[in-house]
Amino acid sequence: MPSRRLFLTGLAAGLLPLIIPVSAAPAQAMPADPLSPDLPQVTEQIQAAIRRHGLNGVAAIAHHGNRVLYRGYFGDIGPATPLEVASASKWIAGLVIMALVAQGRLRLDTSLAEAGLAGEGPKAGITLAQLMSHTSALPATGPVMQQRRYPTPRAAARKLADMDMIGQPGTVFAYAGVSMQVAAFMAEQAGGADWNSLFRRLIADPLGLSPACRWGDKWGVAGGLVASPDDYERLLLLIARQGLAGDGRRILPADIFPMMERDRIGTADRRGQPETAAAMKGYGIGLWCEAQAADGSCPVISSPGAFGTYPRLDRSRDLAILLMVRSRLPRVASDWRAVTAALVRAADGG
Structure with missing residues (x-):
């Protein structure tokens, strides 16, 4: 199982430590931002896609209005990875x-x-x-x-x-x-x-x-x-x-x-x-x-x-979603649809 790195908003300000799991087990879901709820269903969808396709890394970011709804970096993709x-x-x-x-x-x-x-x-x-x-x-x-x-x-x-x-x-x-x-x-x-x-x-x-x-x-x-x-x-x-x-x-x-x-x-x-x-x-x-x-x-x-x-903007919900990976879109398209659907439900309060 690829390792997961979950970066919190406070990390950029030096207020929170970087969490890097050292075991091969999936990282426990944690809030992506101190001001937003944890979304374990999104984390589980991403981890399932990583296992299914052998992905080396994923970045998943969502903003709902003025708040971060979700922010996770998995495997070898971090915030600054070109x-x-x-x-x-x-x-x-x-x-x-x-x-x-x-x-x-x-x-x-x-x-x-x-x-x-x-x-x-x-x-x-x-x-x-x-x-x-x-x-x-x-x-x-x-x-x-x-x-x-x-x-x-x-x-x-x-x-x-x-x-x-x-x-x-x-x-x-x-x-x-x-x-x-x-x-x-x-x-x-x-x-x-x-x-x-x-x-x-x-x-x-x-x-x-x-x-x-x-x-x-x-x-x-x-x-x-x-x-x-x-x-x-x-x-x-x-x-x-x-x-x-x-x-x-x-x-x-x-x-x-x-x-x-x-x-x-x-x-x-x-x-x-x-x-x-x-x-x-x-x-x-x-x-x-x-x-x-x-x-x-x-x-x-x-x-x-x-x-x-896959960058996506839903203006009716004020919901911006960004999913990034090194793969081929047809391989992960159904996974991205599932992740997007989970984020939409979260934005809608479901």
């Missing part, structure tokens, strides 16, 4: 794009023609919003081929003219990363810096993220972010608080979040998406809509990654 988050990158890429929109450097309806990336023809009218919501009709190139052909935003933009379209922009939805590479190049042009520098300047440095939190050399803007549980927790809470950092400083304007959190698929033909996304109701700017209201807004949003990172 992890590749795969498609959980897309949500954060959306924040970078929207930060530039808020500054007036880009608009969601900025077209490739306006950006100087396409002349006449169907590509000219593709908008930034379509690029960031997989409705641009650019090819749904897989991650390995994308890495080979379009490893950087600039490479994708340079080869835009050679890309075969899969339909008319706005009429097809195909979940992939190439369109976000093109969007990232538009951001680099508008922001006057490379993607990582924009991320650090607009989001990471103001939020106090670790230096290790950055896009790596693989999987592009749509899948290449490296972040620790502490880094991604701060990012998720920034979204949950609609642009406010934990200390109350405003990092991003509140009005960008309703624009992000709207379905942009509509009646488009779904040509390609992961099996784990079959139940998703729509897609916004870099995020999935797990639930959708009649007006197109998305009260429950998420951005699961292929390596098992």
Whole structure:
């Protein structure tokens, strides 16, 4: 049985000792935070997943309103452990794009023609919003081929003219990363810096993220972010608080979040998406809509990654959940659903 390390809120302040079980037996469930109840049912679900799949570690964090509902680190994953988050990158890429929109450097309806990336023809009218919501009709190139052909935003933009379209922009939805590479190049042009520098300047440095939190050399803007549980927790809470950092400083304007959190698929033909996304109701700017209201807004949003990172925000409950692991999402998807359900019940008082 992998060992468990459970970090309490007071640990960061040096007020409480670090608890590291020395036996092979599962650690006794303890409150994740002095101000929140213990959730043994969540701990048991996570420990069962670790046993079932032979996982080396798990980070599980939940915030309900202004309180920590649960915080646990298991095995070899701690608060500062850098992890590749795969498609959980897309949500954060959306924040970078929207930060530039808020500054007036880009608009969601900025077209490739306006950006100087396409002349006449169907590509000219593709908008930034379509690029960031997989409705641009650019090819749904897989991650390995994308890495080979379009490893950087600039490479994708340079080869835009050679890309075969899969339909008319706005009429097809195909979940992939190439369109976000093109969007990232538009951001680099508008922001006057490379993607990582924009991320650090607009989001990471103001939020106090670790230096290790950055896009790596693989999987592009749509899948290449490296972040620790502490880094991604701060990012998720920034979204949950609609642009406010934990200390109350405003990092991003509140009005960008309703624009992000709207379905942009509509009646488009779904040509390609992961099996784990079959139940998703729509897609916004870099995020999935797990639930959708009649007006197109998305009260429950998420951005699961292929390596098992699952950030989720339920605005109707003011409940933010972050699950991180080194695995494959299809292996742990049912376990994450069970953990999420247990956390929702706890938030609802069950």
